[in-house]
Amino acid sequence: MKKKHIETTLIHHGYDAAQHKGSLTPPLFQTSTYTFETAQQGEESFAGYDSAYIYSRLGNPTVELFEERMAALEEGEAALAFGSGMAAISGTLLAFLKAGDHIICSNGLYGCTYGFLEVLEEKFAITHTLCEMETEEEIKSSIGPNTKIIFVETPINPTMKLIDLELVVKVAKQHGLLVIVDNTFCSPYLQRPLTVGCDIVLHSATKYIGGHGDVVAGVTICKTKELAEKIRPIRKDVGGIMAPFDAWLLLRGLKTLAVRMDRHSDNAEKIAAFLRNHELVEDVWYPEGMLANKQMKRGGGVLSFTVKGGKMEAQAVMDNLKLIAIAVSLGDTETLIQHPATMTHAVIPKHVREQMGISDNLLRLSAGLESWEDIVRDLAHALQKEKTALS
Numbered sequence: 001m002k003k004k005h006i007e008t009t010l011i012h013h014g015y016d017a018a019q020h021k022g023s024l025t026p027p028l029f030q031t032s033t034y035t036f037e038t039a040q041q042g043e044e045s046f047a048g049y050d051s052a053y054i055y056s057r058l059g060n061p062t063v064e065l066f067e068e069r070m071a072a073l074e075e076g077e078a079a080l081a082f083g084s085g086m087a088a089i090s091g092t093l094l095a096f097l098k099a100g101d102h103i104i105c106s107n108g109l110y111g112c113t114y115g116f117l118e119v120l121e122e123k124f125a126i127t128h129t130l131c132e133m134e135t136e137e138e139i140k141s142s143i144g145p146n147t148k149i150i151f152v153e154t155p156i157n158p159t160m161k162l163i164d165l166e167l168v169v170k171v172a173k174q175h176g177l178l179v180i181v182d183n184t185f186c187s188p189y190l191q192r193p194l195t196v197g198c199d200i201v202l203h204s205a206t207k208y209i210g211g212h213g214d215v216v217a218g219v220t221i222c223k224t225k226e227l228a229e230k231i232r233p234i235r236k237d238v239g240g241i242m243a244p245f246d247a248w249l250l251l252r253g254l255k256t257l258a259v260r261m262d263r264h265s266d267n268a269e270k271i272a273a274f275l276r277n278h279e280l281v282e283d284v285w286y287p288e289g290m291l292a293n294k295q296m297k298r299g300g301g302v303l304s305f306t307v308k309g310g311k312m313e314a315q316a317v318m319d320n321l322k323l324i325a326i327a328v329s330l331g332d333t334e335t336l337i338q339h340p341a342t343m344t345h346a347v348i349p350k351h352v353r354e355q356m357g358i359s360d361n362l363l364r365l366s367a368g369l370e371s372w373e374d375i376v377r378d379l380a381h382a383l384q385k386e387k388t389a390l391s
């Protein structure tokens, strides 16, 4: 069968209404456990002789439909859903690392991902090296005898710097390293790392996958079934599973992912253009250029900018906003703004933060789905008010 376009896969993949009494939307299996017909069937299920459902920490039909759809979208063979993006990241890393191992990461990571790396170091002597990953030589020079994984965020949160996935894959292949990509900022609609040779993709599904700010969830998608089977026992025993209702909400969110991502990108482009021309704005970071064109369909909905001055001036601009909400998270229908140095990235020590390019006057904005003109008017008003206060 010819492969469907992503817009169709988002809505239909893996679901047959005829098998569910004609229900157009997938049913929600809100159950913790499953009954066996006989004691013998129970024995056989536990022995692994049949694929019957046993208990929802081990498997649930609603969660599995979400997993199947995510695997198709990222063009992987299998996916595993988790209770949060951090459960996906920690569960996936734990599956492939043991005491004394080493991991190379992009120089710029989600704050709690960085926090988890510190936990790994403290408890298991698993060390990490932050790397710009701009050249082959630089990546190679970070590799040691115990290096197992290259972990990449692109675009990097919140500096929006891009990492060349093909370059990372090339070096990783030469050294037998696993490449794991946090694809939260793009969603599979804008970037599919497995198609350029990466091994594992993971998401905070809380963001664009859900898209409505009402779920905290995560998912890991693997290039092969074998990789997924290494993670599955960790998920079962650590227990960071996804709730069936959350999977149901995410399946609903996915249906509109393509239209949402295009509108998020339209709005972010317009907002970036406005900010670039504003005298109170120093720099605007939004993915564009050759590398963006090579590996991303569009720039996405997140952008960052620095306000002239320092922390006080940046926070004053936030406080002047009326429509745009002050909140962490991203990918929601509402436009959100936050101050990384004191919010999402506050756990990272100041000197590391600065080396990552997260200054005190940096703001991160997640463009929502409102009218871009209303968003820009809100920003214009907030910046004008700050300008007046300064003069």
Ligand SMILES: *Cc1c(COP(=O)(O)O)cnc(C)c1O
Residues within 6 Å of the ligand: 084, 085, 086, 087, 110, 112, 113, 153, 157, 182, 184, 185, 203, 204, 205, 206, 207, 216, 217, 218, 329
């Ligand atoms: C939010 C986020 C995470 C963590 O996900 P949770 O669902 O909050 O646990 C990880 N990576 C990135 C890039 C994120 O934005």
